[in-house]
Amino acid sequence: MYIKDVFSVIALSGGITIASIGIFGMRVISGAAVLGRWPVGWREWGRFALVVGFAKVRRFQIYAVLWFFGSGFLSLGFTAAVMIYGKRKYGWP
Numbered sequence: 539m540y541i542k543d544v545f546s547v548i549a550l551s552g553g554i555t556i557a558s559i560g561i562f563g564m565r566v567i568s569g570a571a572v573l574g575r576w577p578v579g580w581r582e583w584g585r586f587a588l589v590v591g592f593a594k595v596r597r598f599q600i601y602a603v604l605w606f607f608g609s610g611f612l613s614l615g616f617t618a619a620v621m622i623y624g625k626r627k628y629g630w631p
Contacts, residue, residue, distance in 0.1 A: 545624035553617040560609020562587060564602045571598035 569586030570576050571593040577586045593599040 541628050542624070545620055545628075549617045549620040549624075552620065553613045556609055556613040556616060560606050560613065563609065564606040567598055567602035567605055568593075571595050571602060 565587040566577060566583055569589035572589045572591040573586065574594040577583050
């Protein structure tokens with residue numbers, strides 16, 4: 539396996555992981571906005587991720603949007619940083 543492939547796999551898997559955390563976190567925080575409270579235990583996280591409805595607490599809805607976009611930028615930044623590091627360190631185009 540070439541070093542280029544290793545960096546591509548690291549960048550892709552890391553970016554997808556961060557993006558998945560962003561999407562799930564956004565859904566949980568949106569569920570908290572609908573129900574009006576934060577999830578208490580681990581069992582509630584899945585339930586909160588599936589809740590759909592009107593937001594009771596607008597501040598939680600803003601947190602969800604910020605979490606989503608923050609995770610998206612972090613995912614893109616991580617992917618770009620790994621690819622740039624690989625290009626500078628090993629010189630592949």
